[in-house]
Amino acid sequence: MKENQLLLNAESVLQNNWKNGFTIPCEGLYPFQWNWDSGFIAIGLAHIDLERAKQEIKSLLLGQWKNGFIPHILFHNKSDSYFPGPEVHASHLNAHAPKLPTSGITQPPVLGFAIEAIYDISNETEKTFVEEVYDQAFLLQQYFYTQRDPYDEGLVYICHNWESGTDNTPVWDLIWKDLDSPNYELNRRDTQHVDAVNRPSNREYQHYIHLIELFKEWRYDDTLIAKNCPFLIQDPLFNAMLIKSNESLVRLGKLLGKDKEVAQLSVWHQKAITTFNSKLFNEDKGAYVYYDLRNRRTIDYVSSSSFAPLFAGIATKAIADSIIKTHFDRGIFSGKENELLLCASFDPTSQDFDPKRYWRGPVWINLNWIIYHGLKRYGFKREAEQLKSDTLYLLEKFGFYEYFDPRKEVVEGLEIGYGGNNFSWSAALYIDFIKRT
């Protein structure tokens, strides 16, 4: 499809998913406001409608808790097409929660760099907007570094797989294996909207709900969660997003004369990068991996999250070189014959790789966007161009699906992508890929 036509289609996806103040990720499947979706959506919106981009962020900030936390779902509206809804999450159990019903878990903190992107796309005219939202964005960073880093390492933990954004990556199988979650009766709606073969299993969902039930018992208290939660992971994608947001807020803070905030962010930033490299880089795998804080063990699985640190400038030149050599261009993620489209969401050589199922293999557009900018940042021009052209090929062939098969040969014979269609961040980031290179 021609670029102009596809740009128009992307705009109409975002228009149709706009609910008077915020954008839902996908009609039916995800009918509320989601945290990191909104960051990516706002970046796309900034190219076509700055007012809506700013409103998207302001609506997200309406869900901020008094301690700075921003939840992963904001229930501004009612809908019975999604499980688990506000009554399951029961955020009112925590004294910091706002009146607006939200979930009590979070998502990768893209807010800081989304604000910076809006500012840049506006040709630096939106300083007043930055001023309006800066303090709340700073509070979010502060929340993570003061409440989610029990050993004061500069790395924060996530306590639920939904916090990772990569909901059912095989990495979590290791945690579920040791969990004896009850057999909750599930009222799943997702499998009514899309093929169950592309979604997590029921057993996985029972673990997801089990963790939420524990959090409610603990009233979403961070100290109790850090002490008792069976899922306590230092995730490379999550921490990379936080570090990238530090960097963005340092730049914007300097612009606004926020000296105290800039000094504090710089301290967190340096410490985070040092620990990130010493603790999460795995030489054997040639990639960043995960650390299980509860069981004090490294989980040396490689996923697309393993490459996100390039985007935040965390890797040294030597580390970046080794990532590229091992995984890109006839490496593990491109395939020995370059038979794979970039970038599978999980190690294609693993027995757990599943090219059709959610985060266990398919290509996701937001991760491609993050990795593309990371590759560019380190000067890997050829790899960056490959990643961009693979992304555009998928979107041009199929439209704005939620995720896509990474196998070139299979893709040639397919008519559609996977998961939900008319998916907002796929449309929004397409716009950014085309308009800002």
Ligand code: GLC
């Ligand atoms: C899925 C994705 C998550 C995303 C949400 C809404 O749960 O795994 O990352 O935020 O959908 O699009």
